[in-house]
Amino acid sequence: MIITKAGTGACPACGAETVSIHEALPWCTRCEWNLDGYDRARQAPEFGWAWVDRRTHRLAARLTRQQFAALRDRPLEPPGLGPAAVLTAVASLLLTVGVLALAVVGGWLLFAYPFPNFAVVFGLAFIGLAVALRPRFGRVDPDLEVLSREQAPELHALVEEVATAIGAPVPHVIGVDDTLNAYATSVGLRRRRVLALGLPLWGALGGQERVALLGHELGHFVNGDVRRSLVTQPALTMLGNAADLFRSAPGTRGGGLLEMVGEALGRMLSWVLSRLLFAGHLLLVVTALRDSQRAEYLADEMSARVAGTAGASRALDVLLSQDSVTLVVRQGARGGHGPATWRAGVARSLDAAAERLPLVRQLSIREETSLFSSHPPTGLRHRMLSGRPWQEPRVVLTESRAERIDAELARHYKRVSRTISWSA
Known part of the structure; x- marks a missing residue:
């Protein structure tokens, strides 16, 4: 439940009443005074x-606001090869x-001198270090239940229709899991495209909200997000892996003075x-994520292009109300109800919160701002959509078609419902 407190004082910038x-x-x-403050x-x-x-939050807030202002009145297009990329x-x-x-060098040390010699030790160490630090290009999550075209023809057809509408390639892999989330990524050296739909989220969304979700996620395949490029993956993972590798382990007890001094110096x-x-x-990471936040705005634009501004904005409000959505889905699952009941419950929850949602969106500008966030605050994303020309949907997902898709996923919904019912 959202408790609104008015009369918490007068704004020192414009004199209006503040809220919480x-x-x-x-x-x-x-005037949004104090919305950039650190709570x-x-x-x-x-x-x-x-x-x-506190200081990094204020820096992130300033960068986030500047980026929003720079993009607000400009066409949202893929940035191309920008400085961050x-x-x-x-x-x-x-x-x-x-x-x-x-x-x-490690290989050379193994054979450069007659065996045995200390060079072999260094050679093996260098090779082991190279293996530990090698670039990782990801793989399909083993928890993702992959859906073939034969298993889910209606879902595959909808994904292809949305991809065509926004000019995005069709994913190689479509799968579902039990999270209140969705994502699109590319894995492996061949960069196989993967679309993952969390069934609690997918089942809770209405027709146009589902289209908006697909438009946003598929938009990541064409919006220039540096996190999904083959040539940028090593920079985003290798130094972090190296830092973990060199992190000092807990010290041992006992030993002589010389051993203790050596261990202390090593640590x-x-x-x-x-x-x-x-x-x-x-x-x-911070450099790349500034560019990724721009890519999120573009993915939202593609979402509105295919689902309509109303559907895309509504989908953002669902994501902003995750606690309420989680509660509705869990109660429905425990009562033995499926996605139709989840959708109805979420719709009622959003309608009941309609007057308070503007405050929730504003508060998200403070609470979702971070130097390490890959997404802009949901409130700014919603504001970006509402401030741009209104768009009508290019793809309409009817109730009957949504029901056919849910029927294809019935077995997976049952499994997810059991998981949700037993969750805390």
Whole structure:
């Protein structure tokens, strides 16, 4: 339940009355004073030091607002090879070359000198390090239940129709899982396209909201998101893996003075090296995620293009109300009801919260802002859609067609319902 508190004071910027919901820091709904502030009681720490978290939050808020203002009145198109993509690609190339060099030097050390010798030890160490730091290009999640065209022809047909409408390629793999989420990604060296639909979310969405969800996720295959490119993957994973590799392990007990001094020096060196690698990882990730947030706005635009502005905006409101959606779906599952009941319950919940949703959207601007977020705040995404020309749907998902799709997924819904019913 959302509790709105008005009369929490006058806004020092414009004099209007401030408000608060969920016991959050008050803000002004008119000029949005204090909406960029850091609410320590409601926002999870990112670095663990309050003064650092406060400053990084304000930096993230400023960058997020600047990006929104820059894109608001401009056509949303794929950015092409922008500075973030170039920097990430160059870093990926250098890191990959560095790992290959480790492997080559390690191989050379194995055979450069007569055996036995200490060079073999270093050679094996270099090769082992190269293997540990090798680029990872992902794979299909083993928990994803892949649906063939024969198993779900209606769903495959809808995905293809949406992909054609926005000019996106059709995914190689379509699957479902038991999360309140959906995602599109590319895996492996061949970059096989994967579309994953969380059945609790999919079942809770109405027809046009489902089309909007597909439009958004498929839009990631054409919106220039650097996180999904083959040439940028090493930069986004290798330094983080290296930092974990060099993180010092807990010390051993006992031993002589010399052993203790050696262990202390080793731990100090590991700590410094791990922190330097992690700092480089953070720098690359923060740079790439600025570009990823732009890609999310473009994916929303494609969502509105195929589902209509109303459907895309409604889908964002569902995502913004995850706690309510989770409750509705869990209660329906425990009562033995399927997706039709879930949709009806979510629709009633959103309609009942219609007057308070603008405040929830505003609050999300504060609480979803982060240097490490791949998505802009949902409130700004909603504002971007509503501020652009209104779009009518290109693909309409009728109730009868939605029911046929749900019938194809009936077995999977039953399994997910059992999982949800037993969840806390």
